[in-house]
Amino acid sequence: MQDELMKNKKIFIKGRYKKFCRDIPQTSGKRKHRTSVADIILNAAQDLFSSEKCFFHGAGREDKDVLMLGNGRPFVLEIINYIDKNIKLKELEKKINISKDINVLNLDFCDKSEIASIKNAKWNKTYKAKVIFYKSFPKMTLLEAISTLNGNVVFQRTPERVKESRSDLIRKRKIFFFKMEKYCKDCAIFEIKTESGTYIKELISGDKNRTNPSLASLLRIPCKIKELDVIEIEDI
Numbered sequence: 001m002q003d004e005l006m007k008n009k010k011i012f013i014k015g016r017y018k019k020f021c022r023d024i025p026q027t028s029g030k031r032k033h034r035t036s037v038a039d040i041i042l043n044a045a046q047d048l049f050s051s052e053k054c055f056f057h058g059a060g061r062e063d064k065d066v067l068m069l070g071n072g073r074p075f076v077l078e079i080i081n082y083i084d085k086n087i088k089l090k091e092l093e094k095k096i097n098i099s100k101d102i103n104v105l106n107l108d109f110c111d112k113s114e115i116a117s118i119k120n121a122k123w124n125k126t127y128k129a130k131v132i133f134y135k136s137f138p139k140m141t142l143l144e145a146i147s148t149l150n151g152n153v154v155f156q157r158t159p160e161r162v163k164e165s166r167s168d169l170i171r172k173r174k175i176f177f178f179k180m181e182k183y184c185k186d187c188a189i190f191e192i193k194t195e196s197g198t199y200i201k202e203l204i205s206g207d208k209n210r211t212n213p214s215l216a217s218l219l220r221i222p223c224k225i226k227e228l229d230v231i232e233i234e235d236i
Contacts, residue, residue: 011079013089014114015107016072017041019062022227024101026061033064037102044095045077052081059118059233063201067229070126072105074118074233122196124176126232131204132187135221139183145218146190149203150178157210159202173198187226201225 019026019037028036038056046054059074089107096104156171176193183189192200199211205224206214216223 009081009084010112011082012110012112012114013045013077013079013092013107014074014110014118015077015093015104016074016233017068018070018072018103018105019066019068019101020103021101022065022067025064026058027056035101040099040102041075041077041096041104045079045092048087048092048095049079049082049085051079051083054079057115057118059121059123060196062230063228065228069229070232071235072103072233073230074123076110076115076118078112078115124193124196124234125198125230126191126193126234127200128181128229128231129190129192129200129204129225130187130227131190131215131223132226133185133219133221133223136185137219137221141219142180142183142188145215146178146180148213148218149175149215151175154198154203154214155212156199156202157207159199159207159210171197175203191231193232200228 017037024033025031025036027038038058042054042056045051055078057076057078062068062073089109093104093107096102153172153174156173158166158168158171174195175198176195177191179191181189181191192203194200194203199207201207201224202211202214204215205222206212206216209217
């Protein structure tokens with residue numbers, strides 16, 4: 001009887017997640033990690049719904065060492081062949097949020113089309129970036145570099161770090177704003193809003209001139225991001 005109840009049953013739940021640590025990825029993939037965003041969500045759902053399988057579908061992803069803050073990143077949870085226990089979404093949210101690594105919010109039932117919707121959507125993002133500089137330079141040079149990037153377009157060839165898994169293309173991306181919040185001799189904190197698909201780390205480092213212009217190329221010194229947080233993913 002239980003097998004009959006479970007046969008061909010699917011439900012879809014949408015929501016957003018926040019990630020508060022810099023040592024877990026969105027999904028584990030082939031590499032070993034202590035956990036992942038997907039693992040925490042899927043394990044809670046599978047346990048609560050007594051489901052046969054669960055799948056996680058994210059709206060893009062952040063690097064393992066990047067925090068996901070603000071309004072969170074959209075995702076869809078697909079639950080397959082489950083036992084109907086009339087579980088309320090607040091119960092699922094509470095179970096997931098026991099974790100100190102992530103939180104979920106705005107859980108709601110949806111249909112399968114939501115997966116394609118979040119996968120295909122263009123989500124503009126706002127970041128907070130702590131950048132370190134490896135040579136000294138006049139502050140005015142930094143202000144001029146920021147002015148050049150602010151509101152303009154950059155061209156990004158697929159970064160070295162992901163070129164094995166992505167097509168080698170040159171992408172044109174808009175930098176909506178590039179603001180400096182704090183500055184000292186060897187570091188600065190910036191708030192940066194960019195078009196969907198912008199590689200932020202390479203916007204700073206230049207990635208051996210694969211991103212042009214970059215903060216490094218405009219300053220003419222090596223620099224890189226020490227800490228990066230996503231602080232807003234714009235609603236579509």
